[in-house]
Amino acid sequence: MEIGQGQYPMEKLIRQGAEANIYLGKWFGHPAIFKRRLPKAYRQPNIDAELRRRRTSREASFMAKARGVGVPTPQIYFVDPGNGEIIMQHLSGIRVKDAIHQSIKEGEEEIWSRLGTLTAKLHDNSIVHGDLTTSNLILTETEELVLFDFGLSFHSDRVEDYAVDVHLLKEALTSAHSTLAEEALELVIKAYSQVMGKRRTEILTSKVQEIERRGRYARPD
Amino acid sequence: MIMVPLVNHHRENNKRHLSERKNSRALQICLGIESTAHTFGVSVVSHKEGKKLGSILSDVKNVYKAPPGSGIHPREASHHHAQVATEVLQQALQVARINIKEVNAIAYSEGPGLGPCLRVGAVVARALSSRYQKPLIPVHHGVAHIELGAMLTGLSDPVVLLVSGGHTMINAHSGGRWRIFGETLDLTIGQLVDQFGREAGHSSPCGQRIERLAQDSHEYISLPYSVKGNDVSFSGLLTAAKNLLHDGRSLSDLCYSMQETAFDMLAEVTERALAFTEKQEVLLVGGVAANNRLKEILSQMCLARKAKFASVPIGYSGDCGAQIAWTGLVGALSGASVPIERSKVHPSWRLDRVNIPWRN
Numbered sequence: 001m002e003i004g005q006g007q008y009p010m011e012k013l014i015r016q017g018a019e020a021n022i023y024l025g026k027w028f029g030h031p032a033i034f035k036r037r038l039p040k041a042y043r044q045p046n047i048d049a050e051l052r053r054r055r056t057s058r059e060a061s062f063m064a065k066a067r068g069v070g071v072p073t074p075q076i077y078f079v080d081p082g083n084g085e086i087i088m089q090h091l092s093g094i095r096v097k098d099a100i101h102q103s104i105k106e107g108e109e110e111i112w113s114r115l116g117t118l119t120a121k122l123h124d125n126s127i128v129h130g131d132l133t134t135s136n137l138i139l140t141e142t143e144e145l146v147l148f149d150f151g152l153s154f155h156s157d158r159v160e161d162y163a164v165d166v167h168l169l170k171e172a173l174t175s176a177h178s179t180l181a182e183e184a185l186e187l188v189i190k191a192y193s194q195v196m197g198k199r200r201t202e203i204l205t206s207k208v209q210e211i212e213r214r215g216r217y218a219r220p221d
Numbered sequence: 222m223i224m225v226p227l228v229n230h231h232r233e234n235n236k237r238h239l240s241e242r243k244n245s246r247a248l249q250i251c252l253g254i255e256s257t258a259h260t261f262g263v264s265v266v267s268h269k270e271g272k273k274l275g276s277i278l279s280d281v282k283n284v285y286k287a288p289p290g291s292g293i294h295p296r297e298a299s300h301h302h303a304q305v306a307t308e309v310l311q312q313a314l315q316v317a318r319i320n321i322k323e324v325n326a327i328a329y330s331e332g333p334g335l336g337p338c339l340r341v342g343a344v345v346a347r348a349l350s351s352r353y354q355k356p357l358i359p360v361h362h363g364v365a366h367i368e369l370g371a372m373l374t375g376l377s378d379p380v381v382l383l384v385s386g387g388h389t390m391i392n393a394h395s396g397g398r399w400r401i402f403g404e405t406l407d408l409t410i411g412q413l414v415d416q417f418g419r420e421a422g423h424s425s426p427c428g429q430r431i432e433r434l435a436q437d438s439h440e441y442i443s444l445p446y447s448v449k450g451n452d453v454s455f456s457g458l459l460t461a462a463k464n465l466l467h468d469g470r471s472l473s474d475l476c477y478s479m480q481e482t483a484f485d486m487l488a489e490v491t492e493r494a495l496a497f498t499e500k501q502e503v504l505l506v507g508g509v510a511a512n513n514r515l516k517e518i519l520s521q522m523c524l525a526r527k528a529k530f531a532s533v534p535i536g537y538s539g540d541c542g543a544q545i546a547w548t549g550l551v552g553a554l555s556g557a558s559v560p561i562e563r564s565k566v567h568p569s570w571r572l573d574r575v576n577i578p579w580r581n
Contacts (some may be wrong), residue, residue, distance in 0.1 A: 216387075216571075
């Protein structure tokens with residue numbers, strides 16, 4: 001079967017993400033998400049081809065791995081790294097980022113706790129997500145918290161890499177939800193430690209602080 | 222921080238000058254001093270009440286040149302600044318046709334930067350503030366790059382890519398501060414370009430030379446591309462490029478490949494910030510904003526996303542007094558000043574620690 005871009009007449013562009021376009025269409029009669037990393041005209045062509053191929057195959061493989069360790073991710077239907085395309089399960093729900101902005105307050109604490117649990121499950125299985133933000137999480141209609149966008153994921157056993165994961169989440173929370181970032185992060189860490197244990201969590205948080213101190217001009221004179 | 226009602230400040234001093242101009246009661250004039258790194262600059266800017274734009278009346282600078290193959294020596298640079306300070310100051314006032322007594326506030330770059338260099342600017346600013354009884358306004362150098370760029374381009378709420386020797390950050394304004402959306406985890410883009418350039422025997426700043434060499438090649442040599450979430454890392458890229466240079470690979474191929482890799486990384490994280498914040502504008506500021514290839518890449522990215530792109534005009538992309546004078550002026554208008562005895566310099570000062578009351 002030949003799979004290429006734009007062969008599904010029912011598709012509708014629903015989001016222009018930073019590195020991919022998201023279309024809603026049908027896959028063997030079921031609603032499906034078509035994620036396409038389209039070529040970027042601004043990029044050097046060799047870099048562009050390599051990034052699209054690598055991240056597409058990475059994303060598909062880590063989505064499956066995450067699911068295997070109990071982290072809900074969309075089911076994958078089809079992968080085509082050469083064309084930068086993944087076809088996956090469509091989930092009805094709301095992005096956590098939008099849920100927070102629309103200040104749906106009830107259940108907000110629960111979201112942060114569950115995010116902490118999901119992150120810990122990944123790290124406990126040597127998986128680094130690489131891009132933990134509130135726009136990569138969906139709260140489904142069945143109240144399931146689903147994580148996606150594994151294009152920057154990788155395997156690692158280094159605390160440093162887990163700490164970078166948490167640091168990125170912290171950065172995303174502070175820049176997008178500055179007022180509630182601190183409280184949210186506390187809940188994330190609390191849930192994280194319930195999976196990883198107190199000692200490992202302490203090592204992680206001190207590593208996160210170390211990374212922050214490494215930031216430019218972060219150390220006060 | 223002490224609040225000073227600047228609008229009514231020093232009316233006495235200004236009487237003669239202000240009576241010469243029609244409807245200029247609310248005209249504010251600020252003198253700004255820049256001395257964070259290689260540049261010693263002084264500028265005079267003015268602003269009329271009710272207007273969005275300011276006028277840069279003068280912007281004079283004298284840049285310390287490092288010997289070929291080496292970077293800025295902080296002590297040497299500070300000696301340079303001390304030697305040229307008087308002349309640059311006099312010229313800035315002359316070009317602006319302003320008497321120092323007509324100025325409403327004295328702004329200086331408080332940091333971040335090289336301590337010895339910062340102190341020269343601070344000393345000059347304190348002396349002027351004390352001698353002429355003008356409020357002293359400390360300014361964050363990075364914020365100043367952003368604010369001058371925003372004023373000159375007219376963008377109101379942009380995602381900002383701040384690229385220089387001291388900063389490589391993606392910023393967006395939210396909750397009273399310029400938040401750091403992403404940044405470099407190690408070297409700045411300016412350091413990457415300069416350190417590679419110096420390895421090839423040039424002297425800092427090397428940006429222009431690297432850009433020209435890159436134009437001679439379209440031969441891409443694969444180099445490490447490192448984006449971590451919204452952050453970038455350039456150290457692996459620098460090491461790989463240096464090694465390839467010592468292996469005898471063509472310098473222009475390497476300049477081309479290094480620029481393409483580094484700029485594509487920056488465009489990617491900027492695009493991520495744009496998609497995430499759902500803002501409609503991108504502003505490019507800082508010394509590396511002078512690079513045409515970077516501007517081309519970012520404007521293509523913005524075009525595809527239907528976002529507006531603007532870059533700070535080339536004359537004001539590098540460090541200059543105007544950035545300090547303008548930011549000092551808007552800071553002064555919202556009441557920020559520091560008593561001389563409590564004024565200091567901050568070689569290390571993070572951009573998201575600075576309150577931005579004028580954008581609320």
